[in-house]
Amino acid sequence: MAADPIDERYDEIVRELRALPGAPAELRERVRRLGSAADLQRPRRRGLTLAVAVGLLVVAAVAGIVLGSGGSSSQKTAGGAGADKAWPVPATSARQRAIFAPRTKANALSRAGGGGSIALPVNPARLTEVRASMRLRVSSLDGLSKTTSKAMRITRALGGFVQSVEYGTPSRGNGDAYLTVRIPVAHVQQAVVRFTALGTIQSQHIAIRDLQDQANAEELRILRLRKTAVQLQEKLRGQLTPEERVRLQSQLDAVRGLLRVKTQQHRGTLRQGRLSTFQLELTTRKAAAAVPGKPGRIERAARHAFSALSKTIAGVLYALIVLSPLLVLVAAGLWASRYRRRRVEQRLLARA
Amino acid sequence: MSSWPARMGVRVTAWPSFAAIAEEHLDAVYRYLLLMTRDRTTAEDLTSETFEKAFRSWRRFDPRRAAPRTWLCQIARSAALDHFRSEERRRRRETRYASGAPQADERSLGEGLSPSLEAALAELSAGEREVVALRVLLEFDGRTAARVLGISPTACSTRLSRALQKLEEKVRDHGS
Numbered sequence: 001m002a003a004d005p006i007d008e009r010y011d012e013i014v015r016e017l018r019a020l021p022g023a024p025a026e027l028r029e030r031v032r033r034l035g036s037a038a039d040l041q042r043p044r045r046r047g048l049t050l051a052v053a054v055g056l057l058v059v060a061a062v063a064g065i066v067l068g069s070g071g072s073s074s075q076k077t078a079g080g081a082g083a084d085k086a087w088p089v090p091a092t093s094a095r096q097r098a099i100f101a102p103r104t105k106a107n108a109l110s111r112a113g114g115g116g117s118i119a120l121p122v123n124p125a126r127l128t129e130v131r132a133s134m135r136l137r138v139s140s141l142d143g144l145s146k147t148t149s150k151a152m153r154i155t156r157a158l159g160g161f162v163q164s165v166e167y168g169t170p171s172r173g174n175g176d177a178y179l180t181v182r183i184p185v186a187h188v189q190q191a192v193v194r195f196t197a198l199g200t201i202q203s204q205h206i207a208i209r210d211l212q213d214q215a216n217a218e219e220l221r222i223l224r225l226r227k228t229a230v231q232l233q234e235k236l237r238g239q240l241t242p243e244e245r246v247r248l249q250s251q252l253d254a255v256r257g258l259l260r261v262k263t264q265q266h267r268g269t270l271r272q273g274r275l276s277t278f279q280l281e282l283t284t285r286k287a288a289a290a291v292p293g294k295p296g297r298i299e300r301a302a303r304h305a306f307s308a309l310s311k312t313i314a315g316v317l318y319a320l321i322v323l324s325p326l327l328v329l330v331a332a333g334l335w336a337s338r339y340r341r342r343r344v345e346q347r348l349l350a351r352a
Numbered sequence: 353m354s355s356w357p358a359r360m361g362v363r364v365t366a367w368p369s370f371a372a373i374a375e376e377h378l379d380a381v382y383r384y385l386l387l388m389t390r391d392r393t394t395a396e397d398l399t400s401e402t403f404e405k406a407f408r409s410w411r412r413f414d415p416r417r418a419a420p421r422t423w424l425c426q427i428a429r430s431a432a433l434d435h436f437r438s439e440e441r442r443r444r445r446e447t448r449y450a451s452g453a454p455q456a457d458e459r460s461l462g463e464g465l466s467p468s469l470e471a472a473l474a475e476l477s478a479g480e481r482e483v484v485a486l487r488v489l490l491e492f493d494g495r496t497a498a499r500v501l502g503i504s505p506t507a508c509s510t511r512l513s514r515a516l517q518k519l520e521e522k523v524r525d526h527g528s
Contacts, residue, residue: 006487006488006516007513009520010488010516010520013469013516016465016466016469017387017465017484017488017489018488018489019465020386020387020465020489021383022378022379022382023378023379023381023382023396024396026396027378027382027396028378030400031374031375031378031399031400031403032374034374034403034407035369035371035375036371037407345433345502346479348433348436348437349477350477350479351436351440351477351478352439352477352478352479
């Protein structure tokens with residue numbers, strides 16, 4: 001607290017003021033007694049705060065690790081390295097989806113077919129739409145040609161057909177082949193196993209959707225429409241006025257038109273549920289970047305913590321945005337009351 | 353045996369005792385209040401009140417946030433303001449019943465001051481005497497004094513300069 005110098009002009013006044021007497025002995029004694037009564041230990045609130053903070057940090061870290069490791073059991077079932085979706089629940093659910101990232105030739109799905117540890121959730125008793133896309137790497141241009149032929153043979157062997165094929169091998173460099181094949185849903189499991197064995201998997205994606213409920217609803221609608229059409233036909237055979245006849249005939253035409261549309265739609269659904277679609281991409285190119293392996297316990301905990309932190313920050317920002325007008329009002333009120341208090345004090349001191 | 357934060361390498365602040373602080377700053381607080389009130393008895397009472405208040409809030413005092421002297425001066429200032437408020441109320445009440453007759457100012461700073469300086473100080477407002485007390489008597493720097501007064505350092509400096517100038521003029525007037 002180094003004092004700023006006072007103007008030398010006022011030296012005499014300053015000297016005289018500083019010679020003002022100190023506190024009288026009686027007051028000194030009174031304050032000394034108060035001081036000795038206050039001979040108490042300073043509370044260790046800082047240490048306590050520090051201890052609580054450290055304890056909370058430890059608890060948060062442990063909780064993060066435990067939650068991070070415990071919360072991914074479904075991913076374990078998926079088995080794919082870097083899988084960002086878990087294997088779906090059994091085939092009775094309305095919509096199912098499975099996405100796999102690549103790892104090696106001996107991928108989880110390959111092992112699923114071979115070892116039978118993981119099975120595609122396709123129930124043969126129900127109509128199911130299956131769409132799969134795979135990107136497989138083959139070793140050479142020569143191998144690409146052979147593998148493409150083999151993929152087509154597998155398709156036919158499984159009772160399916162090749163919808164389209166595109167094969168390209170430039171004179172130098174890498175080659176690619178793109179196949180779209182349709183395979184009966186009953187043989188999807190085998191198809192996955194045999195296609196994944198054709199090369200090193202670079203990426204794969206399988207989407208499964210239950211169509212049984214949709215097909216049942218369509219069938220029911222068609223039956224009702226047929227019944228309505230029969231009833232209208234019977235009415236038309238009876239005695240009717242010309243106006244009624246015209247009206248009923250137009251109704252019958254509308255019902256028949258709708259019946260045609262619904263029947264076509266139902267056929268499409270049945271076709272969709274019987275044949276799966278596989279899009280195969282065979283290439284000699286290497287994968288663009290290595291896919292990260294399955295995250296470890298610490299990484300999962302860190303991700304979990306980061307996610308929680310992001311949510312907290314988002315919540316705080318939201319609260320700030322919502323409360324900002326109120327905060328501005330409160331701040332203005334505080335400032336005004338402080339200003340008013342200062343003014344009152346100044347007036348009081350000016351009068352005293 | 354040291355405490356666990358110290359063993360962990362955390363720097364632990366040594367808390368001063370209240371008795372030591374009271375002993376060290378008693379004179380400063382008293383002189384500050386004396387100059388503000390210009391009355392020895394009132395200054396003694398207010399000093400005593402200040403230390404009682406300080407004792408009650410001693411647990412909340414954090415030496416890292418303010419120096420003990422600044423803290424004590426803030427308490428003393430609050431006590432002085434309360435005193436001035438009650439004095440003003442009392443004066444108003446008395447004026448109402450005493451047919452407005454002016455009362456003689458019998459306050460005195462006591463020994464040590466020349467009559468001209470004492471008379472000059474009497475003509476200064478409490479606000480002006482306060483800034484003189486903080487900057488001249490207690491030798492606070494501009495920032496600390498401004499903090500106690502709740503104003504900006506620039507305003508504090510201006511107020512001090514005006515107060516000293518006025519004081520010098522009044523001393524000259526009374527001396528001649």
